[in-house]
Amino acid sequence: MSIGALCAGPLLAEPAIGLWQTQPDRKNLISHIQVTRCGDKLCGIVLRAFDGSGKDVVTRNVGKTLFWDLESLGGGKYGNGTVYVPLLDVTAKASMELRGDQLRVTGCKGKICDGQTWTRVR
Template identity: 55%
Template structure:
């Protein structure tokens, strides 16, 4: 009976601590994209979504830095991404708004830079995002 109690307590501690570990992950925060093909720069908010990560388009700016409204503001950009260790993140899906396709994301965190790559079959695109 004592073994079962210890096992249950261990499971509860792990369940409570796991989300805290994900929330404290260095990928969490707001990131600035490179200009896209329409010369728009976006701010992407990365948060913990359960035990994984997701990113949402927070705002967009034109080449002069003026905030612009687009139908994509507020939409999820990626979801179900997991930490793979060593600053690498992957899995899940990445929505590419300009061509309206889903791609497989790969991300590598290097200090305040996030190298973001999305591939759909053999076609890949990449950007370097900066932490805000």
């Protein structure tokens, strides 16, 4: 086995990679976010959006990158990334914490932080 194969193992098994469902936002929309590897870090793209009844809706955010450059810090924690907050049209410092099938995503702008807990879809 090559050294590259040994090093790639933990990267391939990144537990936060997958499809996540957001909590309803202030407009009562729910999104599906695909978390993938972007180089050696994680990023998330808005795949779909739904209204309160679960009906697909088209928004300007579908297809957009929601966060990028998140690094695994170990123990289910991620940090040092950037998140785009569409409702406020701002970027903020991003962090995440994985607990089972729940992913707490937080954005901080200065000392003000806010976030959501997402649920794994797959």
